[in-house]
Amino acid sequence: MKxxxxxxxxxxxxxxxxxLWRTSKPVxxxxxxxxxxxxxxxxxxTTIIRFSDNSVDIDYEYCKGCGxxxxxxxxxxxxxxxx
Amino acid sequence: xxxxxQLPYEEYFLAGNGSCPGCGLTIGLRNVLxxxxxxxxxxxxxxxxxxxxxxxxxxxxxxxxxxxxxAAAAAAASGMVRALRLKGKDSVVMxxxxxxxxxxxxxxxxxxxxxxxxxxxxxxxxxxxxxxxGGHRSGATPxxxxxxxxxxGKKENKKNVPFIMAAHGIQYVATASIAFITxxxxxxxxxxxxxxxxxxxxxxxxxxxxxxxxxxxxxSAKLAVQTGIYPLFxxxxxxxxISPPSKPYLKKEKRKSLTDYFKIQGxxxxxxxxxxxxxxxxxxEISEEYSSMDGKKVI
Numbered sequence: 001m002k003x004x005x006x007x008x009x010x011x012x013x014x015x016x017x018x019x020l021w022r023t024s025k026p027v028x029x030x031x032x033x034x035x036x037x038x039x040x041x042x043x044x045x046t047t048i049i050r051f052s053d054n055s056v057d058i059d060y061e062y063c064k065g066c067g068x069x070x071x072x073x074x075x076x077x078x079x080x081x082x083x
Numbered sequence: 084x085x086x087x088x089q090l091p092y093e094e095y096f097l098a099g100n101g102s103c104p105g106c107g108l109t110i111g112l113r114n115v116l117x118x119x120x121x122x123x124x125x126x127x128x129x130x131x132x133x134x135x136x137x138x139x140x141x142x143x144x145x146x147x148x149x150x151x152x153x154a155a156a157a158a159a160a161s162g163m164v165r166a167l168r169l170k171g172k173d174s175v176v177m178x179x180x181x182x183x184x185x186x187x188x189x190x191x192x193x194x195x196x197x198x199x200x201x202x203x204x205x206x207x208x209x210x211x212x213x214x215x216x217g218g219h220r221s222g223a224t225p226x227x228x229x230x231x232x233x234x235x236g237k238k239e240n241k242k243n244v245p246f247i248m249a250a251h252g253i254q255y256v257a258t259a260s261i262a263f264i265t266x267x268x269x270x271x272x273x274x275x276x277x278x279x280x281x282x283x284x285x286x287x288x289x290x291x292x293x294x295x296x297x298x299x300x301x302x303s304a305k306l307a308v309q310t311g312i313y314p315l316f317x318x319x320x321x322x323x324x325i326s327p328p329s330k331p332y333l334k335k336e337k338r339k340s341l342t343d344y345f346k347i348q349g350x351x352x353x354x355x356x357x358x359x360x361x362x363x364x365x366x367x368e369i370s371e372e373y374s375s376m377d378g379k380k381v382i
Binding site: 006007008009010011012013014015016017018021022036037038041042043044045046047048054059061062064065066067068070071072080 | 087089090092094097099100101102104105106107108110113114126136137138139140141142143144261264274291296297298299300301302305339
Protein backbone atom coordinates (compact mmCIF):
# COMPACT_ATOMS: atom_id res chain seq x y z
CA MET A 1 0.00 0.00 0.00
CA LYS A 2 1.30 3.44 -0.90
CA UNK A 3 1.37 5.86 2.02
CA UNK A 4 0.92 9.54 1.22
CA UNK A 5 2.83 11.88 3.51
CA UNK A 6 1.58 15.50 3.63
CA UNK A 7 5.04 16.96 3.14
CA UNK A 8 5.68 20.43 1.68
CA UNK A 9 8.76 21.34 -0.33
CA UNK A 10 10.59 24.67 0.12
CA UNK A 11 10.05 27.14 -2.69
CA UNK A 12 10.27 30.87 -3.22
CA UNK A 13 6.91 32.59 -3.64
CA UNK A 14 5.05 29.84 -1.79
CA UNK A 15 1.86 31.93 -1.69
CA UNK A 16 2.42 33.51 -5.10
CA UNK A 17 3.89 36.78 -6.33
CA UNK A 18 3.48 38.80 -3.14
CA UNK A 19 4.68 41.95 -4.93
CA LEU A 20 1.08 42.25 -6.16
CA TRP A 21 -0.02 43.08 -2.59
CA ARG A 22 1.91 46.35 -2.72
CA THR A 23 0.37 49.84 -2.84
CA SER A 24 3.65 51.79 -2.61
CA LYS A 25 7.17 50.70 -3.46
CA PRO A 26 10.57 51.49 -1.95
CA VAL A 27 13.13 53.14 -4.23
CA UNK A 28 16.81 53.17 -3.19
CA UNK A 29 18.74 56.40 -3.89
CA UNK A 30 22.19 54.89 -4.32
CA UNK A 31 23.94 58.29 -4.12
CA UNK A 32 22.71 58.74 -0.53
CA UNK A 33 23.24 55.11 0.59
CA UNK A 34 25.98 54.61 3.22
CA UNK A 35 25.94 50.78 2.85
CA UNK A 36 25.04 50.11 6.49
CA UNK A 37 22.71 47.21 5.43
CA UNK A 38 20.21 48.06 8.21
CA UNK A 39 17.36 47.84 5.65
CA UNK A 40 18.52 44.32 4.68
CA UNK A 41 18.65 43.14 8.30
CA UNK A 42 15.15 44.41 9.10
CA UNK A 43 13.35 43.46 5.88
CA UNK A 44 10.50 41.15 6.99
CA UNK A 45 10.24 39.59 3.54
CA THR A 46 13.89 38.87 2.60
CA THR A 47 13.36 41.02 -0.50
CA ILE A 48 16.31 43.38 0.00
CA ILE A 49 19.23 41.89 -1.87
CA ARG A 50 22.63 42.52 -0.28
CA PHE A 51 25.63 42.45 -2.58
CA SER A 52 29.21 41.64 -1.54
CA ASP A 53 30.14 45.38 -1.46
CA ASN A 54 27.16 45.95 0.94
CA SER A 55 25.13 47.87 -1.63
CA VAL A 56 21.46 46.87 -1.76
CA ASP A 57 18.70 46.39 -4.29
CA ILE A 58 15.05 45.40 -4.03
CA ASP A 59 13.30 42.30 -5.35
CA TYR A 60 10.05 43.90 -6.57
CA GLU A 61 8.56 40.54 -7.49
CA TYR A 62 7.99 39.73 -3.80
CA CYS A 63 8.34 43.07 -1.91
CA LYS A 64 5.05 43.72 -0.08
CA GLY A 65 5.78 47.45 0.29
CA CYS A 66 5.56 47.60 4.09
CA GLY A 67 8.00 50.53 4.31
CA UNK A 68 10.10 49.23 7.24
CA UNK A 69 13.30 49.77 5.17
CA UNK A 70 12.43 53.41 4.42
CA UNK A 71 11.48 54.03 8.07
CA UNK A 72 14.66 52.46 9.47
CA UNK A 73 17.17 53.92 6.97
CA UNK A 74 19.39 56.29 9.02
CA UNK A 75 20.13 58.59 6.04
CA UNK A 76 16.69 58.42 4.38
CA UNK A 77 18.14 56.92 1.19
CA UNK A 78 15.00 54.83 0.63
CA UNK A 79 11.86 56.57 -0.51
CA UNK A 80 8.35 55.11 -0.72
CA UNK A 81 6.60 56.04 -3.97
CA UNK A 82 3.10 55.10 -5.14
CA UNK A 83 3.10 51.92 -7.22
CA UNK B 84 29.23 41.26 19.91
CA UNK B 85 28.15 40.74 16.29
CA UNK B 86 27.55 43.82 14.15
CA UNK B 87 24.81 44.06 11.52
CA UNK B 88 27.36 43.74 8.70
CA GLN B 89 28.64 40.47 10.20
CA LEU B 90 25.23 38.78 9.90
CA PRO B 91 25.44 35.93 7.37
CA TYR B 92 24.15 36.36 3.83
CA GLU B 93 22.40 32.96 3.76
CA GLU B 94 18.62 33.00 4.07
CA TYR B 95 16.64 30.02 5.40
CA PHE B 96 13.21 31.64 5.19
CA LEU B 97 12.21 32.53 1.66
CA ALA B 98 10.53 35.55 0.08
CA GLY B 99 6.92 35.28 -1.07
CA ASN B 100 5.65 33.80 2.20
CA GLY B 101 2.22 34.36 3.73
CA SER B 102 3.12 36.99 6.34
CA CYS B 103 1.41 40.39 6.52
CA PRO B 104 3.42 43.42 5.33
CA GLY B 105 5.70 44.64 8.14
CA CYS B 106 5.43 41.38 10.10
CA GLY B 107 7.65 41.21 13.20
CA LEU B 108 7.61 37.41 13.28
CA THR B 109 9.46 37.00 9.97
CA ILE B 110 12.10 39.60 10.92
CA GLY B 111 12.78 37.50 14.02
CA LEU B 112 12.55 34.10 12.35
CA ARG B 113 14.88 34.82 9.44
CA ASN B 114 17.56 36.18 11.77
CA VAL B 115 17.13 33.31 14.25
CA LEU B 116 17.58 30.82 11.39
CA UNK B 117 20.70 32.73 10.24
CA UNK B 118 22.19 32.10 13.69
CA UNK B 119 21.15 28.44 13.83
CA UNK B 120 22.11 27.53 10.27
CA UNK B 121 20.96 24.49 8.30
CA UNK B 122 21.31 21.89 11.06
CA UNK B 123 18.06 22.66 12.88
CA UNK B 124 14.70 20.94 13.20
CA UNK B 125 11.74 23.24 13.82
CA UNK B 126 8.53 22.44 15.68
CA UNK B 127 5.66 24.90 15.19
CA UNK B 128 2.36 24.71 17.09
CA UNK B 129 -0.80 26.37 15.76
CA UNK B 130 0.10 30.06 15.41
CA UNK B 131 0.71 32.70 12.77
CA UNK B 132 3.83 30.73 11.82
CA UNK B 133 1.66 27.83 10.60
CA UNK B 134 0.11 30.23 8.10
CA UNK B 135 3.20 32.26 7.27
CA UNK B 136 5.12 29.15 6.11
CA UNK B 137 2.47 28.88 3.34
CA UNK B 138 -0.09 26.27 2.18
CA UNK B 139 0.62 22.69 1.02
CA UNK B 140 2.50 21.69 -1.16
CA UNK B 141 4.85 24.66 -0.74
CA UNK B 142 6.85 25.83 2.26
CA UNK B 143 8.86 28.98 2.87
CA UNK B 144 11.17 27.35 5.41
CA UNK B 145 14.39 25.82 4.12
CA UNK B 146 14.75 23.63 7.24
CA UNK B 147 12.73 20.55 8.34
CA UNK B 148 9.60 21.72 10.12
CA UNK B 149 6.89 19.81 11.99
CA UNK B 150 3.46 21.37 12.54
CA UNK B 151 1.73 20.30 15.77
CA UNK B 152 -1.56 21.03 17.57
CA UNK B 153 -1.66 24.07 19.85
CA ALA B 154 -0.76 22.41 23.15
CA ALA B 155 1.72 19.84 21.87
CA ALA B 156 4.81 21.75 20.69
CA ALA B 157 7.15 21.04 23.62
CA ALA B 158 5.96 17.43 23.88
CA ALA B 159 6.49 16.80 20.16
CA ALA B 160 9.92 18.41 20.34
CA SER B 161 10.84 16.19 23.32
CA GLY B 162 10.07 13.10 21.26
CA MET B 163 11.87 14.49 18.24
CA VAL B 164 15.07 15.32 20.12
CA ARG B 165 15.20 11.90 21.77
CA ALA B 166 14.71 10.15 18.41
CA LEU B 167 17.49 12.28 16.86
CA ARG B 168 19.90 11.50 19.71
CA LEU B 169 19.13 7.75 19.36
CA LYS B 170 20.06 8.06 15.69
CA GLY B 171 23.30 9.74 16.74
CA LYS B 172 22.43 13.19 15.37
CA ASP B 173 23.46 16.28 17.31
CA SER B 174 21.16 18.79 15.58
CA VAL B 175 19.34 21.60 17.40
CA VAL B 176 15.60 21.13 17.94
CA MET B 177 13.87 24.49 18.07
CA UNK B 178 10.27 25.17 19.04
CA UNK B 179 8.99 28.35 17.41
CA UNK B 180 5.74 29.18 19.20
CA UNK B 181 3.54 32.23 19.62
CA UNK B 182 2.61 33.74 22.96
CA UNK B 183 -0.76 31.94 23.02
CA UNK B 184 0.94 28.59 22.45
CA UNK B 185 3.48 29.42 25.18
CA UNK B 186 1.80 31.47 27.91
CA UNK B 187 -1.61 29.75 27.87
CA UNK B 188 -2.45 26.69 25.77
CA UNK B 189 1.04 25.20 25.44
CA UNK B 190 2.13 25.92 28.98
CA UNK B 191 1.52 22.43 30.41
CA UNK B 192 3.81 20.67 27.92
CA UNK B 193 6.32 23.55 28.07
CA UNK B 194 6.53 23.27 31.84
CA UNK B 195 6.84 19.47 31.59
CA UNK B 196 9.66 19.61 29.04
CA UNK B 197 11.51 22.23 31.12
CA UNK B 198 11.17 20.11 34.25
CA UNK B 199 12.61 17.08 32.40
CA UNK B 200 15.36 19.40 31.05
CA UNK B 201 14.88 18.15 27.49
CA UNK B 202 17.53 19.33 25.02
CA UNK B 203 15.26 21.88 23.32
CA UNK B 204 15.67 25.52 22.31
CA UNK B 205 12.20 26.95 22.98
CA UNK B 206 11.56 30.30 21.33
CA UNK B 207 8.40 32.28 21.96
CA UNK B 208 7.73 35.18 19.61
CA UNK B 209 5.62 37.45 21.73
CA UNK B 210 3.10 39.60 19.85
CA UNK B 211 1.01 40.01 22.99
CA UNK B 212 -2.27 38.39 21.85
CA UNK B 213 -3.77 35.55 19.75
CA UNK B 214 -3.14 37.41 16.50
CA UNK B 215 -3.77 34.54 14.08
CA UNK B 216 -7.37 34.07 15.28
CA GLY B 217 -8.11 37.77 14.85
CA GLY B 218 -6.62 39.32 17.99
CA HIS B 219 -7.94 37.89 21.24
CA ARG B 220 -6.41 38.53 24.65
CA SER B 221 -3.76 36.10 25.89
CA GLY B 222 -1.71 35.85 29.07
CA ALA B 223 0.89 37.97 27.28
CA THR B 224 -1.43 40.91 26.59
CA PRO B 225 -0.39 43.92 28.69
CA UNK B 226 -2.67 46.03 30.87
CA UNK B 227 -5.03 48.42 29.08
CA UNK B 228 -4.70 46.85 25.61
CA UNK B 229 -7.63 46.75 23.21
CA UNK B 230 -8.20 43.28 21.72
CA UNK B 231 -11.27 41.58 20.21
CA UNK B 232 -12.18 40.13 23.62
CA UNK B 233 -11.15 43.15 25.71
CA UNK B 234 -12.85 46.02 23.83
CA UNK B 235 -12.49 48.42 26.77
CA GLY B 236 -8.88 47.45 27.53
CA LYS B 237 -7.46 44.47 29.40
CA LYS B 238 -7.77 44.71 33.18
CA GLU B 239 -4.90 42.39 34.13
CA ASN B 240 -1.11 42.57 33.79
CA LYS B 241 1.12 40.48 31.53
CA LYS B 242 2.23 37.11 32.88
CA ASN B 243 5.96 37.05 33.69
CA VAL B 244 6.83 33.82 31.86
CA PRO B 245 10.64 34.33 31.65
CA PHE B 246 10.83 34.27 35.47
CA ILE B 247 8.42 31.33 35.68
CA MET B 248 10.72 29.45 33.28
CA ALA B 249 13.81 30.44 35.28
CA ALA B 250 12.09 29.07 38.39
CA HIS B 251 12.05 25.65 36.67
CA GLY B 252 15.81 25.66 37.22
CA ILE B 253 16.70 25.67 33.51
CA GLN B 254 20.12 26.99 32.56
CA TYR B 255 19.27 29.75 30.10
CA VAL B 256 16.37 32.21 29.89
CA ALA B 257 16.46 35.41 27.85
CA THR B 258 14.23 38.12 26.44
CA ALA B 259 15.11 39.72 23.10
CA SER B 260 13.57 42.11 20.59
CA ILE B 261 13.35 42.18 16.81
CA ALA B 262 14.51 45.82 16.92
CA PHE B 263 17.88 44.77 18.39
CA ILE B 264 18.82 42.15 15.83
CA THR B 265 22.47 41.73 16.83
CA UNK B 266 21.57 41.24 20.51
CA UNK B 267 18.99 38.64 19.42
CA UNK B 268 21.53 36.96 17.13
CA UNK B 269 24.13 36.74 19.92
CA UNK B 270 21.60 35.25 22.35
CA UNK B 271 20.62 32.57 19.82
CA UNK B 272 24.31 31.76 19.16
CA UNK B 273 24.89 31.43 22.91
CA UNK B 274 21.82 29.20 23.42
CA UNK B 275 22.70 27.08 20.37
CA UNK B 276 25.85 25.70 22.01
CA UNK B 277 24.16 24.81 25.31
CA UNK B 278 22.62 21.47 26.23
CA UNK B 279 19.33 21.12 28.06
CA UNK B 280 16.23 23.28 28.03
CA UNK B 281 16.66 26.91 26.91
CA UNK B 282 13.91 29.56 26.72
CA UNK B 283 14.07 32.78 24.68
CA UNK B 284 11.21 35.24 24.35
CA UNK B 285 11.28 37.63 21.39
CA UNK B 286 9.20 40.80 21.32
CA UNK B 287 7.71 40.93 17.83
CA UNK B 288 5.08 43.50 16.82
CA UNK B 289 2.00 42.52 14.79
CA UNK B 290 0.90 45.29 12.42
CA UNK B 291 -2.81 44.39 11.87
CA UNK B 292 -3.35 43.18 15.44
CA UNK B 293 -1.79 46.23 17.07
CA UNK B 294 -3.52 48.61 14.62
CA UNK B 295 -0.03 49.76 13.71
CA UNK B 296 1.10 51.34 10.40
CA UNK B 297 3.12 48.64 8.59
CA UNK B 298 6.36 50.69 8.50
CA UNK B 299 6.33 51.23 12.28
CA UNK B 300 6.83 47.63 13.40
CA UNK B 301 10.57 47.91 14.12
CA UNK B 302 10.17 51.44 15.49
CA SER B 303 7.55 50.32 18.03
CA ALA B 304 9.72 47.37 19.12
CA LYS B 305 12.62 49.78 19.63
CA LEU B 306 10.41 52.11 21.69
CA ALA B 307 9.25 49.19 23.86
CA VAL B 308 12.86 48.76 25.01
CA GLN B 309 13.67 52.49 25.18
CA THR B 310 10.61 53.23 27.34
CA GLY B 311 11.53 50.39 29.69
CA ILE B 312 8.21 48.58 29.21
CA TYR B 313 9.93 45.49 27.72
CA PRO B 314 13.36 45.11 29.35
CA LEU B 315 15.86 42.75 27.70
CA PHE B 316 17.73 40.45 30.05
CA UNK B 317 19.32 37.04 30.47
CA UNK B 318 19.05 34.61 33.38
CA UNK B 319 21.96 32.20 33.10
CA UNK B 320 22.08 29.47 35.76
CA UNK B 321 19.97 31.70 38.00
CA UNK B 322 22.17 34.79 37.55
CA UNK B 323 20.25 37.79 36.25
CA UNK B 324 21.93 40.13 33.77
CA ILE B 325 20.47 43.13 31.96
CA SER B 326 21.35 43.09 28.23
CA PRO B 327 23.31 46.01 26.69
CA PRO B 328 20.36 47.48 24.67
CA SER B 329 18.28 47.85 27.86
CA LYS B 330 21.04 49.00 30.22
CA PRO B 331 20.82 52.79 29.64
CA TYR B 332 17.05 52.74 30.09
CA LEU B 333 17.13 51.46 33.66
CA LYS B 334 17.68 55.10 34.62
CA LYS B 335 14.47 57.12 34.69
CA GLU B 336 15.96 60.24 33.06
CA LYS B 337 17.18 58.22 30.04
CA ARG B 338 13.84 56.52 29.38
CA LYS B 339 11.63 57.78 26.56
CA SER B 340 8.06 58.83 27.24
CA LEU B 341 5.51 56.01 27.31
CA THR B 342 3.02 58.16 25.41
CA ASP B 343 5.37 58.04 22.36
CA TYR B 344 5.06 54.24 22.48
CA PHE B 345 1.29 54.22 23.03
CA LYS B 346 0.27 56.84 20.48
CA ILE B 347 1.58 55.01 17.38
CA GLN B 348 -0.40 51.86 18.27
CA GLY B 349 -4.18 51.79 17.86
CA UNK B 350 -4.49 49.00 20.44
CA UNK B 351 -3.81 51.50 23.26
CA UNK B 352 -6.59 53.89 22.18
CA UNK B 353 -8.59 53.24 25.36
CA UNK B 354 -5.79 54.22 27.74
CA UNK B 355 -6.76 57.08 30.04
CA UNK B 356 -4.37 59.51 31.71
CA UNK B 357 -4.57 57.61 35.02
CA UNK B 358 -3.89 54.28 33.25
CA UNK B 359 -0.70 55.73 31.73
CA UNK B 360 0.39 56.97 35.18
CA UNK B 361 -0.24 53.49 36.59
CA UNK B 362 1.88 51.87 33.84
CA UNK B 363 4.59 54.51 34.37
CA UNK B 364 4.70 53.66 38.08
CA UNK B 365 4.95 49.96 37.20
CA UNK B 366 7.84 50.62 34.76
CA UNK B 367 9.66 52.65 37.45
CA GLU B 368 9.25 49.83 39.97
CA ILE B 369 10.35 47.09 37.59
CA SER B 370 13.41 49.09 36.40
CA GLU B 371 14.49 49.74 39.98
CA GLU B 372 14.02 46.08 40.83
CA TYR B 373 16.00 44.96 37.78
CA SER B 374 18.88 47.40 38.49
CA SER B 375 19.18 46.02 42.01
CA MET B 376 19.13 42.42 40.66
CA ASP B 377 21.71 42.99 37.89
CA GLY B 378 24.61 40.54 38.16
CA LYS B 379 23.13 38.70 41.16
CA LYS B 380 21.81 35.19 41.58
CA VAL B 381 18.03 35.60 41.70
CA ILE B 382 16.64 32.09 41.41
